[in-house]
Amino acid sequence: MMDASRxxxxxxxxxxxxxxxxxxxxxxxxxxxxxxxELRREVESxxxxxxxxxxxxEHPPVANxxxxxxxxxxxxxxxxx
Numbered sequence: 001m002m003d004a005s006r007x008x009x010x011x012x013x014x015x016x017x018x019x020x021x022x023x024x025x026x027x028x029x030x031x032x033x034x035x036x037x038e039l040r041r042e043v044e045s046x047x048x049x050x051x052x053x054x055x056x057x058e059h060p061p062v063a064n065x066x067x068x069x070x071x072x073x074x075x076x077x078x079x080x081x
Contacts (some may be wrong), residue, residue: 002042010039057058 002010013032020028025047033040074081 006039010042010046013043014037014050017043017047018050 013029016032017025018027026044029040029043029047033043070076070081072081
């Protein structure tokens with residue numbers, strides 16, 4: 001488990017890395033973390049998750065423009081509207 005002071009360092013470096021263009025982030029993280037491979041992996045993990053989460057809303061959940069309106073009582077899988 002990561003202690004609070006270590007998490008503060010990871011968070012600070014993650015936020016600083018986001019301030020760099022995507023093309024230079026890896027170099028920034030490598031330099032900022034130096035020989036601390038665990039720190040580098042934590043920051044890189046957050047950056048990867050951030051990039052993946054950023055693309056979440058780029059693709060609509062409905063394919064091919066099918067925008068069927070769900071009415072009360074309609075079922076989607078095991079869920080009822």
